[in-house]
Amino acid sequence: MTAAFPAVMPTYARAEIGFERGEGPYLWGTDGRRYLDFACGIAVTGLGHAHPHLVAEVSAQMNKVWHTSNIFPIAQQQKLAERLVAATFADTVFFANSGAEANECAIKVVRKYHAHRGQPERYRILTFEGAFHGRTLATLAAGGQKKYLEGFGPPVDGFDQVPFGDHEAIEKAIGPQTAGILIEPVQGEGGVRPVPPQCLKGLRALCDKHGLLLFFDEIQTGMGRTGKLFAYEWSGVTPDVMSVAKALGNGFPVGACLATAEAAAGMVAGTHGSTYGGNPLAMAAGNAVLDVMLAPGFFEKVEALASHVKQQLHGLVQRNPDMFEDSRGMGLLLGLKCKVPNQDMVKALRGQGLLTAGAGDNVVRILAPLVAEPKHVAEAVDAVEKACAALRAENAARKAG
Numbered sequence: 001m002t003a004a005f006p007a008v009m010p011t012y013a014r015a016e017i018g019f020e021r022g023e024g025p026y027l028w029g030t031d032g033r034r035y036l037d038f039a040c041g042i043a044v045t046g047l048g049h050a051h052p053h054l055v056a057e058v059s060a061q062m063n064k065v066w067h068t069s070n071i072f073p074i075a076q077q078q079k080l081a082e083r084l085v086a087a088t089f090a091d092t093v094f095f096a097n098s099g100a101e102a103n104e105c106a107i108k109v110v111r112k113y114h115a116h117r118g119q120p121e122r123y124r125i126l127t128f129e130g131a132f133h134g135r136t137l138a139t140l141a142a143g144g145q146k147k148y149l150e151g152f153g154p155p156v157d158g159f160d161q162v163p164f165g166d167h168e169a170i171e172k173a174i175g176p177q178t179a180g181i182l183i184e185p186v187q188g189e190g191g192v193r194p195v196p197p198q199c200l201k202g203l204r205a206l207c208d209k210h211g212l213l214l215f216f217d218e219i220q221t222g223m224g225r226t227g228k229l230f231a232y233e234w235s236g237v238t239p240d241v242m243s244v245a246k247a248l249g250n251g252f253p254v255g256a257c258l259a260t261a262e263a264a265a266g267m268v269a270g271t272h273g274s275t276y277g278g279n280p281l282a283m284a285a286g287n288a289v290l291d292v293m294l295a296p297g298f299f300e301k302v303e304a305l306a307s308h309v310k311q312q313l314h315g316l317v318q319r320n321p322d323m324f325e326d327s328r329g330m331g332l333l334l335g336l337k338c339k340v341p342n343q344d345m346v347k348a349l350r351g352q353g354l355l356t357a358g359a360g361d362n363v364v365r366i367l368a369p370l371v372a373e374p375k376h377v378a379e380a381v382d383a384v385e386k387a388c389a390a391l392r393a394e395n396a397a398r399k400a401g
């Protein structure tokens with residue numbers, strides 16, 4: 001044991017401040033300052049911090065029973081599954097503890113679908129450049145990013161990557177072993193890159209033509225982030241399999257794999273499992289989140305907020321052309337493509353009391369809570385203007401030597 005090695009394995013480049021408590025869109029830092037949280041723990045705390053209904057529901061469950069394992073029926077799991085089924089294309093749900101695990105289940109569903117139909121050789125899944133699907137070995141292989149795969153041995157076999165937005169390349173890549181197509185309706189980590197609805201329609205048509213399953217990773221886009229419960233609702237097409245996590249528990253770790261009955265036909269007893277997956281506490285969180293999101297009028301408000309934030313970002317780009325190239329995204333999954341290094345911008349914004357998250361393609365993600373109000377947006381816009389001014393002053397000072 002080397003004494004100098006950090007007690008927490010140093011796999012993260014962490015910011016210099018942490019947080020002690022939160023309320024709605026705000027977090028209070030270990031530095032005593034109040035921060036406006038437009039990072040939402042990376043698209044997780046969509047309903048803000050310490051939401052009274054979520055606190056009440058999870059606390060109530062906490063006082064009853066935390067965990068029993070999936071040896072036994074779990075009523076709260078049945079309830080959440082039925083609600084997700086009623087609200088989506090899906091007929092059935094498997095609960096996991098994270099996004100990567102939800103994707104692992106979905107990958108197994110896609111493979112099992114073909115094996116169950118007597119074609120076990122069809123196990124390969126097409127994925128897209130710039131994608132992010134998680135950090136387990138299979139989901140890393142699905143994402144295909146060299147920097148994440150390096151040093152961890154041979155990547156899990158069964159994923160073929162095609163360029164983002166190249167319809168012809170996709171059809172060419174389909175072979176006798178292809179089982180499905182996996183895509184994020186908006187690439188989140190990859191730089192807030194929406195997939196146009198006609199492309200999703202094209203993928204649906206390709207899947208139907210070749211007998212493939214269409215698998216949407218809605219871990220980041222789902223649970224209201226784009227202004228509807230799930231992003232696929234904007235496109236007019238439905239997937240066969242879908243992964244959900246992040247905002248599903250508003251910070252309580254939970255993931256889910258949704259599928260049609262046909263896609264999941266082979267997923268019978270013994271084919272998949274999880275010790276924690278879908279335990280009463282996680283299900284209390286998920287059900288409480290749905291209580292809020294499925295209330296009448298919730299998404300109308302989110303959509304109105306989203307178009308307001310989008311307009312504000314557009315204005316910021318126009319007023320600060322030396323700092324930003326464009327604004328992009330869907331709903332409240334928005335990004336500013338920077339002309340300065342995005343991590344410098346994230347840091348400068350934090351200096352002005354605004355939390356955001358970096359993404360690929362030199363983008364800063366602006367992930368307002370779904371429950372934010374115009375006054376919070378105004379506060380964020382002010383912080384962005386001040387951060388731009390601070391970065392300009394820093395650059396000028398550096399040039400002056």
Ligand SMILES: *Cc1c(COP(=O)(O)O)cnc(C)c1O
Pocket residue numbers: 098099100101103132133134135184188189217218219220221245246
């Ligand atoms: C965050 C994310 C994941 C991974 O989720 P974890 O909970 O970190 O395992 C997978 N896919 C997408 C699109 C994500 O945004």
